Amino acid sequence: MLGFGILKGMSVTLRRFVDTYVGDLGKFPWRYRSRPVYKRMGITERGAFTIQYPEERVAMFPRYRGPLMLLTDPEKGITRCIGCGLCERTCPTESIKVTRAEEKVDDQRVPETYEYDMNTCMFCGFCVQICPQDALGHSPELEMGTYSKGDALILNLDQMLELGRKHAPGGVWPLEKEAEPS
Amino acid sequence: MSVEQVVFLVLAVAAVGSAVGVVISRNIFYSALLLVACLFIVAGFYVLLEAPFLAAVQVLIYVGAIAVLIIFAIMLTERMMSKTVRGWNEQWWIALIVTVCLVAVMLYVVVTANWQVSDAATPSDAIVALGQTLLSTYVLPFEVASVILLMALIGAIIIAREEEPVGVVGEQKEEER
Amino acid sequence: MTELKTETITINMGPQHPSTHGVFRLILTLDGETVVDVEPVVGYLHRNHEKIGEKNNWIQNTPFTDRLDYISPMSNEFAYVLAVEKLAEIEPPERAKYIRIIMVELNRIVNHMIAVGFLLNELGCFFTPMFYCLRWRELVVDLYEMTAGSRMMPNYFWIGGVSADLPEKFLPECKEFVDAVPGFIDELERLLTDNEILQMRCRNVGVLPPDVAVEYGCTGPLLRASGVPYDIRKAEPYSIYDRFDFDIAAGTVGDVLDRYLVRIAEMRQSAKIVEQALRDLPEGETATPKKRKFRPPEGDVYHRIEAPKGELGFYLVSDGSENPYRYKIRAPSFVNLQSLPYMCRGHKIADVVIIIGSIDITMGEVDR
């Protein structure tokens, strides 16, 4: 009636407007936090909520389902994968191809080739859950952009092992278990 | 030749040119736009005659309102949008006769009229004087004009009104089902 | 002069149009700005979902259901998983049941926030309420990511439980979120509910009388706004909905304003349910042991849930093999969209946009 509703609404937006500046003051003079922040923003926190991406980087949640990586057993120094191919069979989009090597290493079967096609992967996580050896994990990688689709997004065995060594030196997934001292 | 005369000549040529354009243009939308241009140039004449008030009113009413209405009407009328509207029809000779007569009368007036030249300077507050004159000396014609305009408005509404008001949305739907 | 003859113009609204919620085409016949007829054209996003479902085995289907109504993935999974569990007679653990309820109700809040936000955006609020709503959606998808690992396509529900237990930080953060929801909704209402322009725009626009709504098979907030308090959570309680105390919001007129208000009221009720579920959450297992494949007995099943957009049902036929023999989805958006031409006729072109917004469709679900 008579614009009171309009004024009420405008008071809300004005408050938000002022709040963003108050929030900025809180960050002063480090407007861009350079270290990764765990919490994207507080639930009751007010103020601007955008993350200034290249400067501010949010740490991924430990369970974040990124591209697959093959985990390495830190004690043995070889991968945990035995090349059984269960992941290949459970994958709904047929993105994984594994072949098993003829000879064993350290009394353990190992894969000869592993081909993971990120073009078709839907990141459902079935392969990780089904793996009997717990040899697969999701890497917290998120900048996997390339200039072309196709071969650039197909990872082979070495690349996946590399990802695993980089992100999960302890050789366990989810990464929250990694943090636990055991 | 003074600056005023040069400006007058330019304006006059532009005005006549656009007026001719209105008549001979095949595309009726172009005609309408040229009419706008013509009316706008006429406002320029008023400025030249040191009657800025009249110029502003000319632009406001003729360009801003009437010309827009004309364009609106053209655009919303069927078949007017096509680019080849014929410039004449069977009655062209009647129009020619009427036009010739009109031109003759106007020429006669122009030639025979006694054009008075006033030496008095234009009053600085012409608007105030104009307002006072309109509401004192010429109050009757002013009021009559407004009444006539009002009648025209009401008449237009009555003619355009539909006899049966369109039902409310809900009612229409009742029938459909 | 009884009637002025006017010419109608035909306008293609979509497939690329800012406010058709995806690739959706409307053929509008307009008389001036008044809509004479509407013909919705769907199918631009068709991707053989049901056929893919027959090719996949029973377990592999869950991540695909996320892609149906991508605004509320948890509800889709919930419906599918419940249907398979009903078919195979699997009973998930208690804790998993509560976790599911928490997720699905959070999902309802998110979905309604998106619906309300986009509706207001289509009313011309230049993204402000939408950004406020998206901010809150962000909080919920953070909770999803924390738990399931993915924001939009969580693939969290399993046949026989959920894929992982809740992480440590989930409970306090979820509690904090649920406590903050009513405050946020109050702010949203203060922002626009009393706004004169919104009231003018939404009042008596796109009225859907209750009997017509039932005839069209509308469900969800659309039906409830028309004044039919029908909610599957109450009408035939599935899972453990009979343990919670909540109300059904129903409108009185059935116009866009009512749908807006009903959605807002439902958000409050959902927050209430999550609160109760968090309070009663038992300890224990969250899933039956995982398998790669399983074979349900022969037979068919139809299970429906109250998804945020309406009745979401899965009809599954099993021939005892690893794959479903038939996999059919009753998608609420698709059915609710049928009432669009009825609601639009006689309104202005600007109303068509907000009526689409008030139905709350997701093209992923309509076209499948």
Next chain:
Amino acid sequence: MEAIQGILEFIDQIFVKLSFWFSAQLANFLPDWGVTFIMMFATVLVLIVFGLASIIWINVFERKIIGRIQDRYGPNRFGPWGLLQCVADMIKLLTKEDVTPTKADRLIFNLAAVAPVIPTFMILAVLPFGRGMVAADLSIGYLYIVAVGCLGTIAIFMAGWSSRNKYALLGGMRTVAQMISYEIPMVLSVVGVLLLVGSLSMVSIVEAQGQWRLPFVVLQPLAFVLYFTAAVAEVNRSPFDLPEGESEIVAGYHTEYSGIKFAMFLLAEYINAFSICAIATTVFLGGWQGPILPSWAWFFIKTYFLYFVLIWMRGTLPRLRVDQLMNFSWKTLVPLALANLMLTALVAKLVPQYSHVGAIAFLVMNVVVIVCIALVKYPRWRRDRREVVLVPRTATPQVDSS
């Protein structure tokens, strides 16, 4: 003390002095008419450069404020604090392909892209930016603004028609209907002020407020609200941005325009929005009058404050519908403007001018009008309030589908 005043005076008049100095320099080697001509040309150039340059900050200003309202930062990547964002946008627009649809009427299509910019710059000519800082103090000031303002209608209509696009046509039709309807309350609401001033000249309007020692917004608050509402509609800004309502008719009349031609429409829109704020400042907020700060600073402070309100409204309010828009103009704004005009005339006749009694009388008059409207509207608003029904427990409802 006097020294300070002298400095303030100098800063106040710095632009005027600059222009005198410039013309004096010219007079050294040019005849009289040459100086006049060059000064005219220079003034026009300054106004145009001002108009173009102000886009650069107005645009960033607008986007940053909208961003802040929406809990975002707004542009902050290009230049310090993102201030050069507009430059980047301009480069993008200039290098874009200039598309003309095949079916479009080429001549008018191209002409229409330029046409709306001309009247917008013409309006700047009569705005007093500071004490003595006006390009042309026309005796018909406000009438000139209205007359020139209505030229934009035709340009937009040309754009809508010549695109041969149905969305553009709808947008064009909406624009014309809207602009014609809102011109009337816009003019009528200011007439009350003109009545108090007794002149149409923008400079006299500002000076009259100096004589009252009050801005007219105190004497005519209702007129101010009416003017601002109508003017916002006149320049197609939110919540009256129907001609380009992006959720309904894509982009309205400039749907088919791209690249530099699109930039021209944008330019016209921003300068128009600036102009209405400047006019409102001049007519209602006392123009360049204010203590201590130089006059032009006051003018810009007030104008940009109003511009902020404009952006604020854009960030908050939903859009009206076509028929409601027309209703609002003809059934609300016009009658109120007329009532305001008649009451103002009455009060102005009864009370002495430039007095406190007069000011109080005007204020009381406005309060009475507003209270009357409230009394009429309140019962209906109470009746129309809508709330949802909460049903605690139901079985499957039985619907009578007969």
